[in-house]
Amino acid sequence: MALSAFAITCGTAVAGSSATAAGTVLWTPSTSKGPSSFAGVQCAEGKFGVVKDPAKGSVWRAFQAAGEERCETLGPNLKEGSTFYLGWSSKLNIKDSNSRYVFQLKCSPSTNTANHPIEIDATTGRIRLQEWDTDHVAHTLWTAPTSNNQWHSYALKIRLGRTNGTIDFWFDGVKQTFTNGSGTFKGTTWDGDRNYLKWGAYHPSPGNATNTFTSPIMATTLQAATAGS
Secondary structure (H helix, E strand, O other): OOHHHHEOOOOEOOOOOOOOOOOOOOEEEOOOOOHHHOEEEOOOOOOEEEEEEEEEEEEEEEEEEEOOOEEEEEEOOOOOOOOOEEEEEEEEEEOOOOOOOEEEEEEEEEOOOOOEEEEEEOOEEEEEEEEOOOOOEEEEEEEEEEOOOEEEEEEEEEEEEOOOEEEEEOHHHEEOOOOOOOEEEEOOOOOEEEEEEEEEEEOOOOOOOEEEEEEEEEEEEEEEEHHOO
């Protein structure tokens, strides 16, 4: 996949003249450069930044205080029809029983579209992957148990399409089977006129929520995308 398949507007883009056996990194933010390596930060001042984790080293921390709508970061704009792998690790700390979106493939405009064709949301004891169709109807693809302050790794293979998009998903390094019994879901992974990526915590709730995550890697292969997880 050529780097030009994406509208890379920020972060670190790494591409050679030819792909290696391990694949090519298309985009990743840099903890050494700080929040400016994302396309944008939608978070109260001082609530997003780099912290040191004993297990993962320098990582990102998004803190959504009680009552705040969101604390999210934005990745690059995407191109309809492209295919890419995406990998990262995350640990969550959610202080109430409400669900938070912790990852979104977001589309614009938000109204009269799927809004967020792919999202991962979490609540106390549960993590879930959902796809939203062009009628803004959610389809649960996968769920798993989790607990606060537990690291998990995530990887997605995404083909962007309005009705013929596909999703493959790995959780903690294991390829997952979806609720329909298939290892690949086909449906809506693109809508509107602009699609991009988001990480953090979204949905106003009475309790605090923290999403601590490694730098996401967008790449041409699973191996390259999960190298930093």
